[in-house]
Amino acid sequence: MKETNRTNILLVEMLVVILFFMLAATTIVELYASARQKSIHARTVNSAMLVAEDLTERFYDRQDETAELTAFGFVYDSETGKWVLEKEDYVMTAQVQETAKEAGMLRTILLKAERKDQVLLEIPSSRYLPGEVSP
Amino acid sequence: MSEKKGVRLPARRIQNVFVLLLLAIFAGSSILLTAMGAGLYRDTVAHSDRNNSERILAAIVRGAAHSEDAGTAMVERFDEFGIVSLTFINDYDGEIYYRRLFCSDGALRESYTSAEYEFTPDLGDILFPAAAFEPQLDGSLLTARITTMEGTTQEVSVCLRAGGATP
Numbered sequence: 001m002k003e004t005n006r007t008n009i010l011l012v013e014m015l016v017v018i019l020f021f022m023l024a025a026t027t028i029v030e031l032y033a034s035a036r037q038k039s040i041h042a043r044t045v046n047s048a049m050l051v052a053e054d055l056t057e058r059f060y061d062r063q064d065e066t067a068e069l070t071a072f073g074f075v076y077d078s079e080t081g082k083w084v085l086e087k088e089d090y091v092m093t094a095q096v097q098e099t100a101k102e103a104g105m106l107r108t109i110l111l112k113a114e115r116k117d118q119v120l121l122e123i124p125s126s127r128y129l130p131g132e133v134s135p
Numbered sequence: 136m137s138e139k140k141g142v143r144l145p146a147r148r149i150q151n152v153f154v155l156l157l158l159a160i161f162a163g164s165s166i167l168l169t170a171m172g173a174g175l176y177r178d179t180v181a182h183s184d185r186n187n188s189e190r191i192l193a194a195i196v197r198g199a200a201h202s203e204d205a206g207t208a209m210v211e212r213f214d215e216f217g218i219v220s221l222t223f224i225n226d227y228d229g230e231i232y233y234r235r236l237f238c239s240d241g242a243l244r245e246s247y248t249s250a251e252y253e254f255t256p257d258l259g260d261i262l263f264p265a266a267a268f269e270p271q272l273d274g275s276l277l278t279a280r281i282t283t284m285e286g287t288t289q290e291v292s293v294c295l296r297a298g299g300a301t302p
Contacts, residue, residue: 007150014157021161025168032175039179046186050193054292061276061294 044089045120048113051085051092056125059109063129069094090115104130181285188283191263192243193291196279199223199236199245204295208277210270211235216256221270221279224250235259238268241284 051072058068074083074094083094092113099106107127113120200208203223211220220237231250236243237259244259267282275295282288 007147007154011150011154011157014154014161018157018161021164025164028168028172032171035179036175039182043182043186046190050189050289050291053193053197054290057292057294058276060296061274061292 040089041115041120044115045113047087048090048092048120051087052111052113052121052123055094055109055111056123059125060127065094065096065107065109090120101128104128185283185285185287188264188285189281189287189289192265192281192283193289195243195262196221196236196277196281196291197293199234200277200293200295203234208272208295210272211254213254213256216254218256219269220254221268221277236262236268236270238265241266243268243281 055068055072059065062068069083069085072085074085074092076082077084080093081095083096085092085094090113092111095110095112097108097110099108105128107129109125111121111123111125113122199221200223203225206223206225209222209224211222212218213220216239218237218239220235222236223234225232225234233246233248233250233254235246235248235254237246237256238244239256239259241264242261243263243265244256245262246254246256246259248254248258264284265281266284266286267280267288269280271278271280277293277295279291279293280288281291
């Protein structure tokens with residue numbers, strides 16, 4: 001009888017411990033998932049940022065942004081009027097806007113990286129292209 | 136009495152086995168959780184290291200190019216050492232100085248010497264661990280392929296705004 005009681009007490013103890021363990025495990029797994037998501041997010045932002053920085057430098061150097069975008073693997077989407085680059089972790093779009101100024105053209109290329117409807121970064125790259133000025 | 140014992144014995148055994156089973160589940164789950172945590176920590180640190188290496192190496196090249204591009208930039212090849220160097224030439228009061236960025240012995244190095252001295256890779260200061268560094272110049276566009284110690288290769292483009300480049 002004593003032995004049975006002891007076993008029952010041990011059983012209850014074990015069940016209580018496992019219950020607490022499950023609660024702790026749920027919290028820890030949630031934290032793991034959150035840490036993993038943050039790690040993936042950081043990696044994606046880093047990757048997108050490196051591509052965007054490269055592109056802005058190239059836009060600054062070269063006149064023909066279309067050739068640069070094509071060389072990077074961007075594809076023109078005629079429906080949205082944007083250039084789209086689909087990467088494994090994110091999608092980068094480039095939108096070219098030209099604004100006529102008094103003595104030239106202000107060309108702005110807006111680079112935007114998105115991942116699952118979440119905007120990772122937005123980098124505008126502007127360049128003033130002087131036009132011909134009548135004397 | 137003996138019949139009672141005969142009935143109770145298997146029930147107690149089952150209870151004991153059940154307790155042991157619970158203990159085994161507890162131990163197994165603890166190990167699984169610890170292993171998951173360790174794996175995740177390792178992955179996170181590895182990704183963080185890789186991101187840091189990529190960003191630091193890109194920042195070093197961009198910083199060097201932007202701070203020195205008032206001078207002349209050129210790509211030098213030292214076949215005797217198997218080194219390709221990104222070199223910025225500056226003239227200070229008539230004396231020519233070479234600032235070289237190159238990869239040697241598992242590190243991106245920098246040397247800053249007067250033109251009077253010959254290039255010696257060992258004298259270069261270590262900036263950051265890197266496996267390879269291959270600069271290229273196309274007009275005023277500098278493109279450097281950098282391989283980190285983690286094995287990832289990235290391309291860094293820098294427009295030399297202030298000065299010019301010697302192909």
